[in-house]
Amino acid sequence: MTKKAIMMGVIISLILAMPAYGFTAKKMQAAIVLDNAKIEACAYIFGGDIYLPLRAVGEALGYEIQWSEKDKTVSVSKTGKNIMIDMNNDKITVDDHVCYMSGDYSGKGFNGGTTIGDRVYMRTDFFSDNFGLKVQWDGLNGIIQLESVIENAISIKTVKEASETDKIKVTLQYPQVDGLADKTVQDSINSIFEKSATDARNEGLKNAEEMEKVVASGYTGTLNKCETYFDYRLKYNQNGLLSVVFMDYQYAGGAHGLMVQSSHTFDLKTGEEYRLKDLVKSDADYVSLINNTVRNEINNRVKEGMLSENAPFKTIKDEQDFYLSNNAVVVYFQQYEYWPYAAGIQEFPVEFSALKEMLKHDFGFLNDNVKEQTRPEDIENGMSGEGKLFMAINKAGIQLLQKISVEEEGQNTILSPVSVSTMLAVLANGAAGKTRAEISAIINPEQLPAKEMNEKYRDTINNLIRSGYEENGKKTTLVELANSLWIQENLRVKDGFLKDAKTYYEADAYNVNFADDSAVSAMNRWIEDKTHNKIQNYLSEVSPQTAMVAFSSLYFNGKWQSPFDKSKTQKEDFQLSDGSTVKVDMMNAERRIGYYEDDQIQAGSFNYYGCSMLVILPKSSTGAYLPGVGYAEVNKALSNLENMKVKIKFPKFNFAQKNDLVSHLKSMGLDSAFDSGSADFTGIADRSAGFNLYISDISQKCTISVDEEGTEAAALTSVVLAGSSMPRENTPPEFYLNKPFIFVIRDDRTGLILFIGKVKNPLDHGRP
Structure with a gap:
């Protein structure tokens, strides 16, 4: 029988015990609106960038979209324009202009694209650059506004030059404008564009000459061929203005090449080239405004892990590099200008609306119909109610993993942040005073009101996760959450607690007699049913003093979008923390994944449908790396x-x-x-003479299995509340997971971490 890829989720058991003496007796999605008409499709926000569905938006604009499964290419065509997107090679061809989405030639990585399920999604700059759309994010209402703009009545042709010798490879692509009424202006602009490309070629030839001198001097080492790659992007083409960005990549035989970005913004009527200061009034303090915008964004990027360090930035230059986009003035800084090479070219958009009062009258049109925008990363990283909860859950999970790993350094580790937080949320509804405040500090640090917190859990965790994921009308990944309360028949539990548990967490309540073996059988049957028989015979007995048992199960069933070929799995070495090796079944593949590398880690993302597993491979060791890992480090990857x-x-x-x-x-x-004296769970049951509820134990059991088809896992968290007497007052890169690594299984639509753990030894099956 084929083994299904199932991640078995979380069973949380909450046991409330009473004393021997008797007493009477719970993807981020956004609307897409194109020219005031809603598009029935969803967008994704990832890494601070918005990705839109290519087919849905393209067809709404009248383009014909065709996908080739064999070549992994998308053809986008309409009278006068043909676009070919090659997903395998990260290449976009617009008419005869070839652009790259990633790699050395891409600069910042323009026009990024990805596949989610069987659909192609492109970053918003693709739609701005190629479809002539103004893209605005209305964070308040959760709407992505797409507006068609009226472009200048000109045509842009791409001039291409390519040559190669044994010393250097040269590729040039630069624009030439046609259709201007004043041919003198047209020729002037075109000559500037051509000169920029010629200068790049000459610089490359000079690099090759210098390398030849090195060889002639007697150097016997290996030197790679020099390379020059010059390309452009059209960023603003309306209202009589044209703003173009040039990318000049030079490789001169060193460890890596260097990209230099330049830009030109022209008045198409007069041919005047504008500087940044030319756009604003003479008395406008635009420098301070832009400086503050840049500083704030630098801090945000460092905080979110997008930059590794703050830069000694003081002020923009008098002749600051900039270009116009459809929504903003974009200032940028070259590689090495403030940050290391790996940070690339850093760009900082300053919304036209922020410059509203500073723009000269002649440029007032830049602010027309532009709404102040909310950064998508603000929504993703906790500015919304859901985000605040998810960030708290994720942070708590990472912190628990660190603490468990220190305690059991040599062991494999797994836990479920969702499991712990869901049960703590249920408990919070029955807690009061200091006890409630302490629980909230972990799962609700923003102190959302109880009703709002419960609603967010219901709407985002229960509804979203329980619904699973659908592709072409079929559920491909199941994520199910179930809760229940099992109450000693003579325990008087408050109606408000039961109502909240049912309303917000869909927790059914059952009255049982824990002294009767039938109670154990009934609870085990519930667990087996909700976990699809992945956890069986969980309970063997329950103390007669038990007052309540609560369960929360999280069930995940998903297969890899790209399964591993079983014929390529073979026995290979896995290096343990002590330096010794063991033979393990190693799956092998060479394919496209989301990949990141810096001086500390390698990271790769392996996709299910709607969820993914992020795997982090420290370059030192998990023991050395993990104590310093926080939410920012995971988010950076x-x-x-x-x-x-x-x-x-x-x-x-x-x-x-x-x-x-x-x-x-x-x-x-x-x-x-x-603490038996200070615990306050009076929202569950009143204190009575000599009786109080407190937590005596919280533990979690998890299992996980990963193979060629997917992932199978289970988690069980138990919370025991006991009763007590009241006290008296007082090249392709190699991503080889052949040594200990960390894994994070997450919901892609929300960023919520479902499971997190580390693998120290694939052959160590742990403790049953």
Whole structure:
């Protein structure tokens, strides 16, 4: 029988015990609107960038879209324009102009694209540059506004030159304008464009001459051929203005090449080339405004892990590099100008609306119909109610993984942040005073009102995750959440607690007698049903003093979008932390994945439908790297993934682990809930003479199995509340996972971490 790829999710058991003496007795999606008409499709926000569905937007604009499964290419055609997108080679050909989406030739990585499921999504600059659309994000209402602009009545032709010798390869692409009424102006602009390309060619030839001198001097090492690649992007073409960006890549035989970006903004009527200062009034303090915008954005990028360090930025230059986009003035800084090479060319948009009062009258049209925009990364990283909760859940999960890993350094580790946080959310509705505040500090640090917090859990976790994912009308990935309460028949539980558990967490309540074996059988049947029989015989007995047991199960069933070829799996070495090796079943592939690398880690993303597994391979060791990992480090890897071909080695593994979470949660500030005297769960049941509820134990058991088809995992978290007497007051890169690594399984639409863990030894199956 073919093994299904199933991640078995989380069972959380909450046990409330009473004393022996008796007492009476819960993708980010956004609307897309094109020229005031809604497009029935969803967008994605990833790494601070908005991605739109190519077919839905293109067809709404009258383009014919054709996909070739064999070549992995998309043809986009309409009278007067033909676009070919080659997803395998990250290449876009617009008429006869060839552009690259990633790699050395791409500069910032213009016009990025990706596939999600069986659909192609392109970053918004593709639609701005090639479809002539103004793209605005209305964060307040969750709407992506697309507006067709009236472009200048000109044509742009691409001049291409290519040559190659044994010393240098030269590729030039530059624009030539046609259709201007004043041919003198047209010739002047075209000569500037041509000169920029010629200067790039001459610089490359000079590099080749210098390399030849090095060889002639007796150098015997290996020198690669020099290369010059010169290209352009059309960024603004309306209202009589033309703004063009040039990218000049030079490789002179060193460790890597260098990209220099330049730009020109022309008045097509007069031929005047504008400087940044020419756009604003003479008395406008535009420098301070732009400086503040740049500083704030630098801080944001460092905080979000998109930049590794703050730069000693003071002020923009008098002749600051800039270009116009459809929505903003964009200032930029070259490689090495403030940051290391790996940071690339950093661009900072300054919205036209921010410059509204500073623009000269002649440029007032730049601000027409432009709404102030909300940055998509603000929404993704916690500015919305859902984001605040998800960030808290993810941070708590990463923190727990760190603490468990320190305690059991040599062991494989897995836990589910969603499992712990869901049960803590249910408990929060029954907690009061200091106990409630401590729980909220972990799962609700923004202190959302109780009703709003519960609604966010219901709407985003219950509704979104329970719905799973559909492709072509069929569910391809199942993510199911279920909750239940099992109550000792003579325990008086408050109606408000039961109502919240049912309303917000769909938790059914069952009255049972824990002294009767039938209660254990009934609970085990519920667990087996909700976990699709992945967790069986969980309970063997329940103490007669138990007051309540609560379960929360999280079930995940998904297959890799691109399964591994079983015939390529073979026995290979896996290096353990102590330097020794073991033979493991290593899956092998060479294909495109989301990939990122810096001086500390390699990271790769492996997709299910709607979810993904991010794998982080530290260049040192998990023991050295993990203590310093926080939300920003994980987000940095996610935000900087680039779609590229990678050689992959991925070990099959399966293991089980049970972790006691009491000490770890105490160290995170959840303290009073474990104290028999100060715990306050009076929202569940009233204190009575000599009786109070407190948490005596929280633990979680997880299992996971990864193979060629997908992932199978299960998690079980148990929370025990005991009763007590009241006290008295007082090249393709190689991504070889052949040593310990970290994995993060997440919901792609929300960024919510479902499971997180580390693999120290694929052969260590852990503790059952």
